[in-house]
Structures are given as C-alpha cells and as structure tokens.
Amino acid sequence: MFEAYEGFLNLDHILQEEYQYTYQGDLQDFYQQPFVEMEGVGVDALCWISYRGQKYLFKPIDDFSYNVWGELLSQEVAREMGISCASYRAASLGNLKGVITKSFIKQNETLILGGEVFQRFLNRNQKLTKDLYQRMEESFKNSEDFDSDITLRQKNFFRYLNNLEYISLILEENPNINNKETESLIDFFEKMLLFDLVTMQKDRHPDNWGIKKSLEESETVHYRPACLFDHANSFGLGMKFMKEKVVSFRSQYFDLLLLKDEKRKKELFHQGFPAFTLSANNTFVDENQENISFSKVLKDYLEKTSEDHYIHFINYINQLDVNFLDKMIKTAEIKNGLMMNPDVYYYISVLFEYHIKQLQHVCNQVQRSNENAVESGRKI
Numbered sequence: 001m002f003e004a005y006e007g008f009l010n011l012d013h014i015l016q017e018e019y020q021y022t023y024q025g026d027l028q029d030f031y032q033q034p035f036v037e038m039e040g041v042g043v044d045a046l047c048w049i050s051y052r053g054q055k056y057l058f059k060p061i062d063d064f065s066y067n068v069w070g071e072l073l074s075q076e077v078a079r080e081m082g083i084s085c086a087s088y089r090a091a092s093l094g095n096l097k098g099v100i101t102k103s104f105i106k107q108n109e110t111l112i113l114g115g116e117v118f119q120r121f122l123n124r125n126q127k128l129t130k131d132l133y134q135r136m137e138e139s140f141k142n143s144e145d146f147d148s149d150i151t152l153r154q155k156n157f158f159r160y161l162n163n164l165e166y167i168s169l170i171l172e173e174n175p176n177i178n179n180k181e182t183e184s185l186i187d188f189f190e191k192m193l194l195f196d197l198v199t200m201q202k203d204r205h206p207d208n209w210g211i212k213k214s215l216e217e218s219e220t221v222h223y224r225p226a227c228l229f230d231h232a233n234s235f236g237l238g239m240k241f242m243k244e245k246v247v248s249f250r251s252q253y254f255d256l257l258l259l260k261d262e263k264r265k266k267e268l269f270h271q272g273f274p275a276f277t278l279s280a281n282n283t284f285v286d287e288n289q290e291n292i293s294f295s296k297v298l299k300d301y302l303e304k305t306s307e308d309h310y311i312h313f314i315n316y317i318n319q320l321d322v323n324f325l326d327k328m329i330k331t332a333e334i335k336n337g338l339m340m341n342p343d344v345y346y347y348i349s350v351l352f353e354y355h356i357k358q359l360q361h362v363c364n365q366v367q368r369s370n371e372n373a374v375e376s377g378r379k380i
Contacts, residue, residue, distance in 0.1 A: 002051070002089060002100075007337025009091035009100060011049070011058065018051060025094045046096070048103070058091060060098035061232065063242040066344055070238050071099050072332040073325075073348075074199050074231035080328070081198070081316070083191045084227035090336040104227050109214045111226055114206030118161050121170045136160045136280070158206045164189055165279040181223045185211065188225035189276075193301065194313050195228065196274050197294050198320070200355055203233035204276035236271040236351045246347045253350060269354050273297070278304065295358045302366040314363040320356045322349050 002009055015021045019035055030036060030047075037048040037055070045059045061067050071088040078085030091100040105111050122129045136157060161170070167189055171182045189209070196204050210226040232238040239245065249268075256265045273292045274282075278301045282292045302310055325348070329340055340348075 002056075007335075009089050011091050011093040011100070014051070015049075023094055046093070046098075049100070055103040056100050057103065058093060058098060058100045060093075060096040062240070064097040065338075065341055066242040066246055067232060067237050067239075068097075068099060068338075069329075069332070069340065069344060069348065070232045070234045071230075072336060072338075073328050074201070074228075074234045076328040076331050077199050078195060078228055081191070081195055083188075083195055084225070086227050086229040090338055101229070104229070105212065106214070108216070109212045111210045112213055113210045114162065114208070115158060117167075117170065117211060118158050118206055121161075121174075125173070132160070132166075133157060159275070160280050162204075162206050162275060163277045163279050163282065164193055176221065177223045185223065185225050190309070192228060193274075193276055193278065193297075196234075196276055197298050197359065198317070198356075199231065199234040200236060200271055200294065200351075201231055201234040202272035202274055203230070203238065204274065209276065233272075235348050237348075246341075246343050249347045249350075250343065269351060271351065271355075293358075294355065295362050298359055299362045299366065302363065307370070314367065317356070317359050317363050320360075322353050325349055325352050 002014070005014065012023050015023060015035075019033070021033060021035075023030060031038060035050040037050075045057055048055045048057055050056075068090055072090065075085045075088055086101050086104055088099045088101050091098060161167070164186070168186050171177055171185055174182075177185070192204070192209065195201070208230045209228075212224045212226045214222050214224065216222060252268055253265075256268060270293075274294055274297050277292065277297045282297050282300060302314075329345070329348075333339055
C-alpha cells in the first residue's frame with residue numbers, strides 16, 4: 001500500500017505528484033476531483049481516493065496521536081495471529097490526520113455487512129424471527145440496556161444475533177451458501193472472536209464485520225469472509241477525550257496502588273465489553289445482572305468449545321506479555337514513521353498487561369478444571 005512512500009503518508013504531496021493537484025483545505029473543491037469518491041458507508045470516513053488503479057479510504061481520527069494506535073496495533077496482532085486484516089497507514093490531508101486503507105473488495109465482489117446478513121435472515125424467516133424476538137424480550141426485559149423504544153429494540157435484536165451461535169445458525173440455514181463455505185465462514189468468525197478478546201476490541205457491531213459475495217467467470221456465486229476492519233476502539237482507545245483520559249491514567253493508577261483499592265482498580269481498568277461474543281447469553285448482562293466482560297466471554301467460549309479447537313489459543317495467550325506488545329508497537333512505529341507518546345505507551349502497556357493476565361487466569365482455571373475432571377474419571 002503506497003509502497004513507493006515510506007513512513008507517514010502526506011497525501012497532499014502524493015496527490016501533487018500523481019495528479020498535479022494542490023489541496024488547499026477546500027473540501028468542496030476536493031470532492032469534485034475525478035480521483036475522489038464520497039464515502040457511502042462509515043461514520044467517520046472522509047472519502048475514497050483513487051491511486052494507480054486502486055481505491056483507498058481516508059479516515060480522519062480525533063486525538064490522532066492517541067487514538068491512531070488502535071488501528072495500527074490491531075493489524076500487527078492480526079498478522080501475528082494469522083488472521084486476514086485490512087492494512088492501515090497513518091496519513092494526513094491538509095490539517096486532517098488519520099489512517100488510509102486499501103479497499104479489500106475486488107471488482108467482482110460485493111461486501112455484505114453483518115447488519116444486512118441479519119436483515120436478510122429476518123426477511124426469510126418470519127416465524128423464527130418472531131420466536132427469537134420473544135426470547136430476547138424475555139431474557140433481557142429487566143436489563144437497563146433493553147429499551148422499550150421500537151427502533152432501539154430492533155437495534156438490540158441485531159446485538160442479540162451478533163454472536164457465533166446465531167451467525168452459525170444463520171449461515172447453515174442459508175440455501176445459497178454451501179457447506180464448505182459455511183465451515184470456512186464460521187471458522188473465521190471464531191478466530192475474529194478470539195482476536196477481539198486479545199485486542200480488547202469492543203466495537204465489533206454488526207456493521208464492523210462482513211461477508212464477501214463474488215461472482216466468478218463461470219457465473220457461480222461464492223461466499224467468503226471479508227478481512228477484519230475498523231479497530232479504532234481496541235486497546236482501550238477510540239473514546240472521546242482520549243488525551244485527558246490517557247494523561248490522567250498514570251496518577252490515578254499510582255493512587256490506587258497506594259490505597260490498594262481493588263474495586264476502584266477494576267473500574268479504572270474496565271474498558272467496556274466485547275460486542276461480538278459466543279452466544280446470546282453474553283449480549284447484555286449475565287444472570288447476576290453484571291456487565292459481560294472479556295474474561296467472561298472467554299470462559300464461556302472455553303467451556304463450550306471442544307479442546308482441540310481452543311488448546312492452541314490457550315498456548316498462544318499464555319505466551320503474551322508486554323514484550324509482545326513492545327514488538328507490535330515498534331513494528332507499527334517503523335512502518336508509519338511515528339513515535340508513540342510516553343503517556344499513551346504507559347496507558348496501553350499497563351492496560352494490556354492487566355487484561356492479558358485476566359485472560360491467562362481464565363485459561364488456567366479451565367485447564368485445571370478439565371484436568372481434575374479427567375482425573376476424577378480415571379479414579380471412578
């Protein structure tokens with residue numbers, strides 16, 4: 001992606017070289033250029049830019065020096081885990097700073113976002129939809145997250161479906177997707193769930209994942225997983241007033257260490273919960289009306305998934321530490337010509353170390369439980 005340019009991408013310079021166009025901060029004039037397309041999907045994206053036969057999406061980022069690292073680090077972790085992920089480079093256009101990413105959709109492909117996957121399923125299965133909707137209302141009617149407003153209830157229903165359990169059901173009942181494709185898609189979404197647990201990704205809502213539909217030369221249609229994309233809300237980042245939060249984190253953490261206040265420490269470290277989970281039971285709150293955490297989702301996954309599916313993940317998790325994070329940061333810094341702010345580094349590294357230890361604790365708990373169950377079976 002922009003292989004001819006190293007480090008931080010100055011789009012003003014690139015557009016001048018490629019199109020002899022000088023950007024002067026006038027977006028209205030910029031949008032009228034033949035190499036620019038307005039972005040049709042995405043809340044924060046600015047536009048698509050054509051460059052040497054490819055399309056690139058530019059997305060400005062608020063509090064750039066703090067929030068840019070969510071995208072940059074997540075793609076490095078994805079590469080480390082062997083899961084397909086959109087490539088991001090730090091870039092600027094005028095006084096706007098953000099990331100630019102190459103389109104991962106080819107000419108013969110269509111991206112079907114998760115929200116559309118759910119809507120098509122609802123349109124095909126009126127009776128099943130009614131049954132699921134009643135089940136959701138019964139399960140979460142006492143939850144503070146469950147709103148009586150019909151529009152928000154529809155949104156909550158998509159959240160209710162946004163998990164591996166129901167996506168598997170939806171794919172398996174779709175007559176257009178064959179068994180091999182279904183198996184590949186389910187495997188990818190399982191990896192996506194585990195990736196989100198590692199990176200603390202809390203924004204994997206139904207329009208932050210997708211399926212690629214491709215029409216081959218033989219006129220046959222195939223369905224494949226789209227690569228991972230949109231990770232601004234990972235590693236505890238992507239929030240409003242991120243600078244203030246990061247700068248104050250060090251002093252807050254030191255105070256809690258001195259006071260030995262574990263409750264407030266957990267509150268300080270709590271960065272939300274995963275939006276994409278194993279089952280609908282992880283969607284809002286658990287049976288004790290407590291927020292679902294990354295650790296609880298992992299525990300649910302390990303307890304309900306066969307050992308041959310997760311043993312490699314447990315081994316992977318147990319190898320992670322701050323040294324792993326340092327490696328990812330160094331790689332991202334070199335690629336993008338950036339240096340991470342010391343306050344950001346302290347915030348991310350302390351948060352990541354705490355988070356990974358929580359995941360490792362869950363892994364070790366489940367392993368011990370399984371070993372004790374096997375041992376008990378032998379004694380009987």
